[in-house]
Amino acid sequence: MVEKLRIYNSLSKKKETFEPLEPPFVGMYVCGPTVYSDVHLGNIRTFMSFDVVYRYLTYLGYKVRYVRNITDVGHLENDADEGEDKISKKARLEHLEPMEIVQKYTNGFHELTQIFNMKPPSIEPSATGHIVEQIEMTQTLLDKGLAYEVNGSVYFDVAKYDKNHHYGKLSGRKIEEMMESGRALASQDEKRNTIDFALWKKASPEHIMRWSSPWGKGFPGWHLECSVMGTKYLGQTFDIHGGGLDLQFPHHECEIAQSVGTYGKDPVRYWMHTNMLTVNGQKMSKSLGNSFLPHELFTGNHPLLDEPYSPMTTKFFMLQSHYSSTLDFSNDALKAARKGYKKMINGLRLVKQMQYVDDGAPQDERTIQQVTNIIEACHSAMNDDFNTALAIGQLFNLLKKINSLHTGQLAFGALGAEVFEEIKTTYIDFVENILALKEEAPSDYKGLVEAMVEIYKEAKFKKDFDRVDKIRAGLKANGIIVKDMKTGIEWAYEE
RNA sequence: GGCGUUGUGGCCGAGUGGCUAGGCAGAGGUCUGCAAAACCUUCUACAGCGGUUCGAAUCCGCUCAACGCCUCCA
Numbered sequence: 391m392v393e394k395l396r397i398y399n400s401l402s403k404k405k406e407t408f409e410p411l412e413p414p415f416v417g418m419y420v421c422g423p424t425v426y427s428d429v430h431l432g433n434i435r436t437f438m439s440f441d442v443v444y445r446y447l448t449y450l451g452y453k454v455r456y457v458r459n460i461t462d463v464g465h466l467e468n469d470a471d472e473g474e475d476k477i478s479k480k481a482r483l484e485h486l487e488p489m490e491i492v493q494k495y496t497n498g499f500h501e502l503t504q505i506f507n508m509k510p511p512s513i514e515p516s517a518t519g520h521i522v523e524q525i526e527m528t529q530t531l532l533d534k535g536l537a538y539e540v541n542g543s544v545y546f547d548v549a550k551y552d553k554n555h556h557y558g559k560l561s562g563r564k565i566e567e568m569m570e571s572g573r574a575l576a577s578q579d580e581k582r583n584t585i586d587f588a589l590w591k592k593a594s595p596e597h598i599m600r601w602s603s604p605w606g607k608g609f610p611g612w613h614l615e616c617s618v619m620g621t622k623y624l625g626q627t628f629d630i631h632g633g634g635l636d637l638q639f640p641h642h643e644c645e646i647a648q649s650v651g652t653y654g655k656d657p658v659r660y661w662m663h664t665n666m667l668t669v670n671g672q673k674m675s676k677s678l679g680n681s682f683l684p685h686e687l688f689t690g691n692h693p694l695l696d697e698p699y700s701p702m703t704t705k706f707f708m709l710q711s712h713y714s715s716t717l718d719f720s721n722d723a724l725k726a727a728r729k730g731y732k733k734m735i736n737g738l739r740l741v742k743q744m745q746y747v748d749d750g751a752p753q754d755e756r757t758i759q760q761v762t763n764i765i766e767a768c769h770s771a772m773n774d775d776f777n778t779a780l781a782i783g784q785l786f787n788l789l790k791k792i793n794s795l796h797t798g799q800l801a802f803g804a805l806g807a808e809v810f811e812e813i814k815t816t817y818i819d820f821v822e823n824i825l826a827l828k829e830e831a832p833s834d835y836k837g838l839v840e841a842m843v844e845i846y847k848e849a850k851f852k853k854d855f856d857r858v859d860k861i862r863a864g865l866k867a868n869g870i871i872v873k874d875m876k877t878g879i880e881w882a883y884e885e
Numbered sequence: 886g887g888c889g890u891u892g893u894g895g896c897c898g899a900g901u902g903g904c905u906a907g908g909c910a911g912a913g914g915u916c917u918g919c920a921a922a923a924c925c926u927u928c929u930a931c932a933g934c935g936g937u938u939c940g941a942a943u944c945c946g947c948u949c950a951a952c953g954c955c956u957c958c959a
Contacts, residue, residue, distance in 0.1 A: 421959075429959085436959035465957075476957080561954075567887055568955075612957090634959030635890095641958095664959065665890090671951065675958055710908070711898060716891075716952070723897045726909035733908080736922085767906090771899090779899050783907030793923050797916090800924095 395450065395773045397630075398714060400638065400661040401560055405775055410629050411659065416452045417628035418444065419620045419658075421637055422514070424461040425495035426476040429502060430681035431704070431719070432667040432674040436634045438705060439664045439713035439776075441508040443632070445824050446772050457623050458511040460499075462492040463518050463599050464610045475609060478598045488599050492516075502684055505701045507826045513623050517615035521601045524610040524618050527652055528589040528603075536651040540580040542592030542606040546647060548585045555650050557585075560661060561639035587644050589614055613644035620657060621649065631658040635665050636673075664713045669694070671718060682719070696721045699728065702830050706731035709778040709825055734782070735829055737789040738821045740796055746810045751803030758809055764788050765816050778825060788817055839870055843881050846872055850879070 395408040410416045420440045423429050437458075444456045465476045481488040503510070517524075528544050531537040537546050548557050552565050568585045588611035593600035600607045620628065626649070633642065642661065649657035666673045669680045682692060690698030699707075707727035711717040764787045771780035791813060794800035802810060821827050832838075842861055849857040862872050871884045 423959075424957090433959045439959095473957090562888060563955075564888085632959095636954070636958050639888095639954060640956095666953070666959080668952075673953070673958090677957065706908095707897085715898085718897085720897080722909080726897060728909095730908045733922095777899075780906070783899065786907055787905095790924075797923055 393770065393773055396775055397660050397662065398775045399659075400663045401658070406660070408660065410452065411625075411627065414451060414453050416447055416454045416630065417624035418447070418454055418456050418630040418632065419616070419624055419628065420456070420458045420511070420631075421616060421633035421641070422458040422460050423495075423499055424465045424476060425492050425499065426465070426480045427495060427676065428683050429495075429499050430674065430676065430683055431687065432681060433634075434502065434506060434684060434704075435667050435708050435713075435717070436632075436664045437503065437508060438506060438708055440632050440662075441503075441506075441826065442709070442713075442778060442824065443630070443662070443776055444509060444511075445826060446776060449819065449824055455513070455624060456509075456511040457513045457515065457619065459615060459619050460492075460496055460514060460516045461612070461615065462489075462496075462516045464612045464615060475597065475599060481598060482596075492518075505684070506705055507702075507828050509826075515619045515623065517610065517619075518599075520615060520618050520622065521610065523622060524614045525590070525601075525603050527614060527618055527648065528610075530652050531589060531648065534651060537589055538582065539605055542608060543580060543588060544590040544605055545581050545586040546589055546644070546651070547582060548587070548647065549583050551647050551651055555647070557647055558643060560643050560646055563639065563643075587611060587613060587640065589648075613641055613648060616641070617645045617648040617652070617657065620645070621653070626653045627655055627657060627659065629658075630660045630662060632662040632664070635663040638663055665716045667708075668716050668718045674719065694721075696725075699724045700830050702735070702827055703728040703731050705825075706734070706782075706827060709827075710782055712775075712777055712779050714775070730782075730786075731827065734785065734789065734821060735827060737785075737792055738818065738827075739829065741792050741814055741817050744792070744796065744814065746807045747802045748807075749801050749803045751801030753806050754804040757800070757804050758806070761788075761791055761805060761809055761813060764791070765812055768816055768820055772824065781820060782825070785817065785820055788813060792817065839865070839881055843872060843879060847879050850874070 396405045397408050398405045418440070420437070422437075423433055440456075440458075444454055447454045463475060463477055477488050477491055480486075481491050484491065486494075500510075528537065531546065532539065532544060535547075536551050537544050548565065549569075551557055557565055558568070565585070569583060590603060590605060590608050590610055592606060592608045597609070599609055601609060620631065631642070631645075638661075646657060649655075668674060669682075672678065672680060674681045682694075684701070684704075686692040687695065687699050687704060688701065690696070703724060704727075707724055708717065710727060710730070764784055767784045768781050768788070771777045771784055774780070791800060795802060795805075795810070805813070842865060846858060846861045849855075849861065865872055865881070866884065869884050870881055873880045873882060
């Protein structure tokens, strides 16, 4: 028997059996990118991990509403809640409209999700589209006495909240320690305590993005958008909230405080955090300057890269580790992943066109048992907190059987039609629909045409006209015509 | 300084009390016009030191090393 889906919950720090609030529906919220520059490979890992979660939940039959936001305002330069909004700053630097920046990098992000074969979320809300709701939540928190206004800015009163609730339960922090270790930065005097965070910030005169509010012109704090959009689309309590491990504190901790403060209940049942992609053992991040942009990877144009690596190679590389482990980026690992990926995808091509052949061989119980165990192990792997690495291992075991059937080393009859079909659907489902790996055709088909034309020329020279006709027909069927000209043999697109 | 995580064979990377992970690389074989693929067999492991246990890579303690969060970050 395959056991039920279990998820590691960052809140309880345990693996828990997944029980949706209202089956078969599942609400899942993932913190999306801040669109002030290109997303890098580390960001991609997180979104890819949750794409697999989304796909697997759907595969299990759940009706998933997957919300992934676009942060297009409210992300300050540092958590002192001073400094400048990232979008505004970039807009000023590039002499562009803030929304032009947002559009540019949102487009880039969307392109990448397609390149990596990720499904779009059900809803992709933006922070600027929910200013009204953010003002409302801020007002509610003010009304409840959990926030205070100073000079047109509104801050969340963490100490007061912590009297009745537990601030720090997600990240395992103690409020007293945080109060002590907080850094005293300039003009932080507006806050009662250093750990208080902004719900609404007054816009300085040069701040481009600003909205009217009961407290004057300003813009929302970073943490607010996720609380607002999560509850708006998924309810006051929903099933899964995901994001990178580096968002656990303070971002997700603040989200909990805001929601609990506003609605009096925990917003999320299962918190999931993906671990970091590292380079030479160090976290890949924009601020450390060691991040790879996806296109640098695809072109190989980066000092740390020996050669280019394709999107699916990269995806396979990432899926070969568990989302909760750090994954170290290296050329050797990528090269190994490329071979593994090709092996797996060749298997997909093969199994798709394989049909059961009744070869009259007797059923072999031992082999059937073996195969059944592998198939079960594939499901168990995914049910065990989406263990894609383990699932891939099992798929390779399954692939051995597929290849053996193909080469005749294993008789179809030994398995029987039913087991064969099970192998086929399992392999296809897992590779194509769950891990979502796809074939990468050589981008330049012209080389193939040239090779065919060469053979055509030889056949023509040998007056092997049967062959000549065959090649011409084959090319024509693919929209290519061969032209025998006085000056030589050429090819062209059929008009 | 506080909180936390990790250390698996040549490389990557699952596993977490007794049962083959898997991929890449290496060796041998089957197959084969050549080459490749495929299949079969196979060599290198669980940071170190102690402890618990019939039994530990897996649990506990210590040591060493690396990393993450506490500043924006997926």
